[in-house]
Amino acid sequence: MNGLRRICSALLALALLAGCGGKQEISELAIVTGVGLDLSDDGEGVRVTAQIVRAADARGQTGAPAGGTGEPIYSVSAEGETIFEAIRNLARVSSRRVYWAHNFVIAMSEEYAREGISDMVDFFTRNHELRMETKVVVTPDRAEELVSTRTGIEILPGESIEKLFWYSDIVGEAPQTNMMHIEEMLLSKTTHPMIARAKLRKAGISNKKPEKGASVNQVELAGAAVFKLDRMVGWLTPDQTKAAVFFIQKVESLTIPLACPKEEKRKATAELQGHRFHATPSLKDGEISFRVTMDVAADLVEYGCNEPLESALPDLEKLLEEDLRGGIESMLEVAQNDYQVDFLKLGDRVRNEYPVYWHRVERRWDGIFPGVEIEVDVHAEITSPVLKVRGGRK
Amino acid sequence: MTQQDELLKSAYSESLDDNVEKLDALLGKSIDLIIRPFVLHKGKDLRARCYFTDGLTKAAEIDTLLTGLMAFTEDVFGDREELTGKELTERLLLNFSVRMTHEIGEGITAVLSGDTLLLVEGVGAGLIVGSRGWDMRSVAEPATETVVRGPRDGFTENIRTNTAIMRRRIRDPNLRIEGMQIGTRSKTDVNIAYIKDVAKEGLVEEVKLRLSRIRIDAVLESGYIEELIEDAPRSIFVTIQSTERPDKVAAAILEGRVAVFVDNTPFVLVMPTFFWEYVQAADDYYSRYWVGSFFRQIRYICFILSLTLSPIYVMLVSFHHEMIPTELALTIASGRAVVPFPVLLEALLMEIAFELMREAGLRMPKPIGQAVSIVGSLIIGQAAVQAGLVSPFMVIVVAVTGIASFAIPNYPASFSIRLVRFPLIVAAGFFGLLGFAVFLFAFMIHALSLRSFGEPYLAPAAPFRPQDQKDLLARMPWWSYEKRPSIAKDRRRQPSGTKPRPPRPS
Numbered sequence: 001m002n003g004l005r006r007i008c009s010a011l012l013a014l015a016l017l018a019g020c021g022g023k024q025e026i027s028e029l030a031i032v033t034g035v036g037l038d039l040s041d042d043g044e045g046v047r048v049t050a051q052i053v054r055a056a057d058a059r060g061q062t063g064a065p066a067g068g069t070g071e072p073i074y075s076v077s078a079e080g081e082t083i084f085e086a087i088r089n090l091a092r093v094s095s096r097r098v099y100w101a102h103n104f105v106i107a108m109s110e111e112y113a114r115e116g117i118s119d120m121v122d123f124f125t126r127n128h129e130l131r132m133e134t135k136v137v138v139t140p141d142r143a144e145e146l147v148s149t150r151t152g153i154e155i156l157p158g159e160s161i162e163k164l165f166w167y168s169d170i171v172g173e174a175p176q177t178n179m180m181h182i183e184e185m186l187l188s189k190t191t192h193p194m195i196a197r198a199k200l201r202k203a204g205i206s207n208k209k210p211e212k213g214a215s216v217n218q219v220e221l222a223g224a225a226v227f228k229l230d231r232m233v234g235w236l237t238p239d240q241t242k243a244a245v246f247f248i249q250k251v252e253s254l255t256i257p258l259a260c261p262k263e264e265k266r267k268a269t270a271e272l273q274g275h276r277f278h279a280t281p282s283l284k285d286g287e288i289s290f291r292v293t294m295d296v297a298a299d300l301v302e303y304g305c306n307e308p309l310e311s312a313l314p315d316l317e318k319l320l321e322e323d324l325r326g327g328i329e330s331m332l333e334v335a336q337n338d339y340q341v342d343f344l345k346l347g348d349r350v351r352n353e354y355p356v357y358w359h360r361v362e363r364r365w366d367g368i369f370p371g372v373e374i375e376v377d378v379h380a381e382i383t384s385p386v387l388k389v390r391g392g393r394k
Numbered sequence: 395m396t397q398q399d400e401l402l403k404s405a406y407s408e409s410l411d412d413n414v415e416k417l418d419a420l421l422g423k424s425i426d427l428i429i430r431p432f433v434l435h436k437g438k439d440l441r442a443r444c445y446f447t448d449g450l451t452k453a454a455e456i457d458t459l460l461t462g463l464m465a466f467t468e469d470v471f472g473d474r475e476e477l478t479g480k481e482l483t484e485r486l487l488l489n490f491s492v493r494m495t496h497e498i499g500e501g502i503t504a505v506l507s508g509d510t511l512l513l514v515e516g517v518g519a520g521l522i523v524g525s526r527g528w529d530m531r532s533v534a535e536p537a538t539e540t541v542v543r544g545p546r547d548g549f550t551e552n553i554r555t556n557t558a559i560m561r562r563r564i565r566d567p568n569l570r571i572e573g574m575q576i577g578t579r580s581k582t583d584v585n586i587a588y589i590k591d592v593a594k595e596g597l598v599e600e601v602k603l604r605l606s607r608i609r610i611d612a613v614l615e616s617g618y619i620e621e622l623i624e625d626a627p628r629s630i631f632v633t634i635q636s637t638e639r640p641d642k643v644a645a646a647i648l649e650g651r652v653a654v655f656v657d658n659t660p661f662v663l664v665m666p667t668f669f670w671e672y673v674q675a676a677d678d679y680y681s682r683y684w685v686g687s688f689f690r691q692i693r694y695i696c697f698i699l700s701l702t703l704s705p706i707y708v709m710l711v712s713f714h715h716e717m718i719p720t721e722l723a724l725t726i727a728s729g730r731a732v733v734p735f736p737v738l739l740e741a742l743l744m745e746i747a748f749e750l751m752r753e754a755g756l757r758m759p760k761p762i763g764q765a766v767s768i769v770g771s772l773i774i775g776q777a778a779v780q781a782g783l784v785s786p787f788m789v790i791v792v793a794v795t796g797i798a799s800f801a802i803p804n805y806p807a808s809f810s811i812r813l814v815r816f817p818l819i820v821a822a823g824f825f826g827l828l829g830f831a832v833f834l835f836a837f838m839i840h841a842l843s844l845r846s847f848g849e850p851y852l853a854p855a856a857p858f859r860p861q862d863q864k865d866l867l868a869r870m871p872w873w874s875y876e877k878r879p880s881i882a883k884d885r886r887r888q889p890s891g892t893k894p895r896p897p898r899p900s
Contacts, residue, residue, distance in 0.1 A: 004628075023826075025737060026711045026723060027730035033720075059728035101716030102723055129716065159720075 030096035031055065033073070034158030036143030037120060038109045040079040046112070046119075048086040049077040049144040050098060051158050058155050072155045075148040083123045100129040104158035106136045106179070107198060109143040113225060113232035117193075121183055121230070132180040135162050137198035138225035138232065146200060149217050157219075161198060164221040168196075169252035172245050173222040173238040186230060189362060190347025194244065197223035197235065228341045236334065243324075243331035246277050246294070247344035256298070256323055260305035261315035268312075269302035270320050270382060281350045283357055288350055289373040294324060296380040313382055320380040328376050342369045402499030410441055410515040416498055417445065417513075427505070432460065434467040434514065440477070442514040445501075450508030452527030455489055459510060459523050462488040479519045487512075491524030503581055533559070536638035536660070538805050543680045548638045549660035553583050556640075556655050556662065560587055563644040568592070571655075574605060576619070580612035583657040584619065587643075592650045594883045600847060601652045601665065616656040616663050626844050630813055632806045633846040635667040642676055650882030652847075666847035666881065670855065670866060672807035673697055678869045687868035693801055694867070700799035701811050704741050705822040705830050707791045711737045713826030729785035738823030740784050744792040745819065747774055749812070752796075849881055 034051035041047075051073050058072035076093050080086030090098050106124060108117065124130050139146045147157065154160035168174045174196040175181075185193040204216030222238040236244060245251055254272040259265075276295040281288055298320060305312055335344060347365050351358040361368055401420055406413050421427055430444040442463065446456060463486055470485050471477060483492045495501050501511040501520040508526035533555065536548030549556045557571050568590040575581045584605060588598050604623040613619060620634045621627065637643060638660050643653045646664040654663040673693045678686035710718050711726060718726065733740060751770035755763040775793075778784045795815070802808035814837055821829035844851035854862035862879050864870040873893040877885045 023712045023736075023823075024715070025730070026715050026718075026727050027733065029715060029727070031715075031723065031727065053724055053727075055724050055727035056731040057728075059725050099715065102720040104720070131716075156724075 024097065027055070028096055029099040030074075030094050031099050032103050033156045034105045034107065034147045034161065035103060036077075036107045036109075036145075036147035037083070037112050038143050039111045039115065045079055045081040046083055046086050047077050047079045047144065048083060048090065049075060049147050050087075050090055050094075051075050051147045051156075052094070052098070053156060073148075073150070073157060075144075077144055083119060100127060101131065103130060103134050104156070104162040105147075106134055107143040107146045107161075108136070108138050108195075110138060110140045110225070110232065112143065113138045113195075113227070116230045117182075117227070117232075118186065118230040121179070121186055124179060125183055130179070132183075133178045135165050136177050136179060136182055136195055137161065137221070138195045139198050139200075140235075141200050146198060146219060149200060149219065151204075151218050161219055161221070164198075164219065165196070168221055171222070172242050172251050172254045174241060175224055175245055176249060185343075188348070190342065190351060190365060191345050192229065192341045192343045193227040194236070194248070194343040195225045195227065196221060197225055197241075199223075226335075226339050226341055226343050228339070233339050233341060236331070239327060240331040240334055243327040244335075244344060246328070247279060247346070251275070251277075255301070256320060258316060258319045258323065260307065261312050261319065262307055263305060266304045266306065267302070268300060268305055268316060270298040270316070271301045273297050273299050273383070279344075279346065279349055281346070281353050283354050286357075287373075288354070288357070288361075288368070290346060290349075290375065292328065292374060292376045294328075294376075294378045296320070296324065296378065297383045298380060299384045300382050317380050317382055320382070321378045324380065325376050325378045328378075332374050332376075336370045336372070336374075340366070340370045342366070346372070402497075402502070404498050405496050406498065406501075406513070406517075406519050408516055408518045410443065410513055413498075413513050413520075414443065417502070420498065420502055421445075421505075430456075430460070432464060434463045435471065435477075437468060437473070440467070440515055442512065444510055444512055445505045446510040446525060447505055447508060450506075450528050451510060451525040455523065455525035455527070456510055458488045459512065459525070462486050463512075477514065477516055479514075479517045479521055482512075482514065482517065482521060487521070487523065489523045489525070493522050495520045495522055503575075506581070507583075530555075539637060539639050539642075539676065539803055541639075541675070541677045541680070544676050545639075545641050547640060549640060549662055551658050551660060553585060553655050553657040556660070557585055557587065559640045560644060560647075560653075560655075563640060564589070564647065569647070572602075574602075576605060576608050576610070577613045578609070578611050580614070582613040584613070585655040587647060587653045587655065589647055589650070592648065592878070592882050592884050593652060594650055594881060597650075597666075597847060598652055601654065605654070613656060615659045616654070616661045619654060619656055620663055625846055629840065629844060630810050631669065631841055631844060631851065632672075632804075632810055633665075633667055633844060633851060635664040635671060635804065636661045636806065637664060637804075638662075639676055645676075645679070649879050650884075666849040667851075668846070668849065668853055669841060669851050672802060672804040674865075674869075675803040679872075683869050683871045687870075690869055691867070693803070696798040696801040697811065700795050700802070700808070701815060701818070702834070703795045703798070704745065704791050704815065705818040707788070708737050708741045708819055709822035709826050709830050712823060726785070726787050729787045732782040733785050734782070735784075736823075737788070738819070740788050741792070741819050741823070742816075744774070744784055744788050745795075745816065748792055748796050854880075 030052045032050045033053050036049035038047045038049070052075070054072055054074050057070050076090060078086050078089035078092065080089050087098065106120070108120065124134070125132070150157050151160040154163060165174075165176055168176070175194055177195045182193055182195060185191050199220050199222070200217045201220040202214050202216065203218040203220060205214050206212065206216050209215070222241070224236045224241045224244065225232050226234050226236055242254065251272070256270045256272065258268050258270060260268060274297045279290055279292045281290050300316070303309065335341065342365065346369070398420065401416055404416065426448040428446055428448050432442055432444070434440050434442050444456065444459065466486060479494045483494065495504070496519050501522060504522040505511045508528065510523040510525045512521040512523055530552050531550050533547045533550055535546045547559060549559065560571070561569070566589060570588060570590050572586045574584050574586070576584045586598065586601060586605070601623070605619070608619070608622045610618060610622065616636055620636060624633050626633055643662050643664060647653055651664055651666060654665070656663070674690060675693070678690050711730070715723055730737070735743070751767060751774070754766045754770070758766055775789055779786050779789060799808045799812050802811065818830060818833050821833040825832070842852055842856060850857055853859055854866055859880055861877065864875065865879070875887055876890045878887050
């Protein structure tokens with residue numbers, strides 16, 4: 001009995017003395033769903049823009065009386081010398097505690113990225129509230145604007161940018177980049193980061209003024225920014241990114257428009273179905289070289305040529321091979337000559353295959369990479385001409 | 395020893411007047427006590443008296459008694475001097491149940507139980523003639539544990555009817571029903587039923603020992619007995635099962651358990667009891683085993699939900715927002731945008747409102763009870779949310795918790811789960827995951843430490859008993875139950891290979 005009383009009073013004291021330490025009601029938080037990082041106007045510090053959800057309006061009628069403007073988000077920005085200071089300064093304008101755990105996306109402007117992203121990676125990985133699967137993009141526009149732009153379908157702009165990544169597998173024009181990938185690439189001794197590019201483009205058609213055509217800003221995810229260490233050095237075009245993605249990620253699908261073998265103006269389209277991609281290093285006489293092989297199985301999904309399919313098929317396959325090889329080679333050209341940066345994880349492959357050699361060249365890899373000979377070999381096969389027509393308009 | 399106790403212990407004398415004096419002193423004058431003096435041998439003027447209680451007796455039995463004695467005594471005995479109780483029983487009393495007693499107190503208890511006490515001049519003993527019979531509720535469907543498929547009879551308030559229902563189910567000579575009386579004033583009949591060669595040795599003795607230690611003045615319901623013999627008197631968990639269903643008791647007895655019947659209540663106690671039995675319904679064993687297993691799983695889920703759902707909600711919303719999926723977090727946040735209370739208070743308010751409705755619905759007369767629930771659900775479900783007092787999510791959480799707790803077949807067990815939930819909610823609201831986990835584990839460890847008549851309370855899950863698993867999570871088909879649970883002494887239930895199959899074509 002005495003023991004029971006003692007335990008009870010201990011529990012009671014614990015509850016009363018500790019109070020509700022650390023308690024924070026969910027409705028008292030400013031839940032951030034997107035962050036934009038720009039250089040501040042004087043160029044010295046950083047401007048952080050937070051896209052904060054106004055939950056009551058983001059969810060509409062839930063039985064509770066809704067109050068407010070009807071805007072699902074509320075965007076505020078604050079400046080500071082460092083990211084942390086800028087975020088602290090957000091409290092000057094935000095009536096609620098800024099809460100980061102549900103952040104979808106971190107957008108950086110090109111100027112910011114060119115100054116170096118290691119601060120950003122450091123801050124966003126140290127903070128315990130932030131998640132490693134937050135997506136990261138670089139934009140040629142102002143990040144502030146990108147983060148605050150409402151897109152058409154999703155209620156929350158941050159969410160819509162994140163969801164672009166889900167379906168970027170289909171176009172294959174942007175790498176999947178979240179904090180985890182970026183940290184991994186940044187810490188790696190062999191690889192330099194490559195981050196997806198998001199851009200505002202007038203792609204949305206206003207329903208009220210359809211005659212104006214595409215006039216509403218939407219976020220487009222295509223291309224990538226290439227980094228040397230933590231500083232951005234340049235862009236990859238969507239086509240170059242398509243080829244680069246093969247090296248670092250699994251590609252689900254890809255559409256490749258082809259010109260008809262005998263008529264330049266007519267087109268056919270192949271859809272990449274399955275492929276095997278290998279980039280194999282080989283060491284000969286102390287010189288490293290790569291052989292990239294790609295076995296592709298594609299479907300023909302559009303066929304506008306006049307020539308019967310049977311006779312055109314071998315030519316189409318050859319065209320497909322050339323197209324893919326051309327894409328990879330031009331991308332390698334850019335990587336090796338223009339940027340001279342290995343963002344393709346080729347160094348990793350060397351290290352895995354030839355650890356002893358790698359140990360010797362590790363420090364000099366950035367110098368060696370531009371001169372490495374890379375042979376590209378593509379074998380394509382159109383396995384399923386899905387079309388019903390036997391080809392030809394006549 | 396008081397004078398009354400002395401009188402109760404004293405023996406009957408040969409003189410009728412002496413005996414009458416003692417009985418008058420003890421019984422006094424009650425309006426329902428009927429004393430019927432008569433003469434059974436006119437020649438010898440042999441006087442006699444019957445004592446019985448009006449309302450507890452069958453008039454026909456007393457008629458028979460009087461007829462036998464008054465009409466035939468002279469014919470049978472003639473002029474013989476001696477007239478012993480044994481001879482009276484053997485030659486004159488036509489009633490089916492007669493026994494002799496030498497102690498005054500025993501006769502009095504018999505009279506108050508509905509039997510008739512016969513005293514005859516010159517016989518130094520009392521004769522107790524069975525004449526019990528009174529109005530009672532007939533056998534009806536149990537109100538608390540209903541089944542879709544299964545017998546519809548339930549126990550009644552009459553202990554004899556109840557043991558008869560048992561006998562109708564198990565016609566085994568080894569089914570023993572032993573009687574005793576508990577309660578110094580109420581003298582309530584308590585019967586202990588078990589199958590002699592199935593119940594483990596020592597179990598029946600232990601039950602009897604614990605029952606014999608009860609010194610209470612009255613036993614009005616089996617709940618008294620339960621609290622006076624259980625292993626963990628301070629625990630919130632119920633370590634003795636009580637049920638209104640005869641089939642449940644029969645199944646328990648067949649598994650080697652002991653049932654305790656108490657007079658004047660339809661609730662029979664079954665011991666030892668395992669925690670998991672509260673999640674098992676009688677239906678499980680009567681419907682197809684696929685269905686039975688499925689619904690049993692549902693009940694396990696219900697058990698977990700009713701225990702943890704609202705504490706987890708409180709914990710997530712007030713501390714661990716990062717653990718909620720983003721979309722859901724926004725929905726919750728939007729629902730809570732206008733709620734003025736912290737979520738802990740909101741949860742306690744709603745839980746108490748729910749308990750209020752349940753209790754009010756139970757206490758009100760049945761026709762009004764419906765009105766209570768309609769008004770209650772309107773206020774709680776609709777108005778409270780629209781007024782911005784509680785969030786719609788909280789209503790859903792509490793409603794699901796409540797419904798889940800109703801799905802637990804055993805009423806006392808579902809109560810104890812509901813009670814445990816309140817400290818869990820408070821702990822989760824004060825300390826978040828830490829408090830929730832500490833409390834939940836404290837309860838689990840406590841449950842682990844319990845025993846019910848020597849059996850670990852959480853068996854066969856912990857300690858893990860591989861041979862008993864067939865009836866824990868799933869209900870296996872009957873032909874696969876070759877053995878009884880390990881609490882039984884005689885383990886073999888049926889020979890192996892009883893799985894039915896069509897005859898093979900020859």
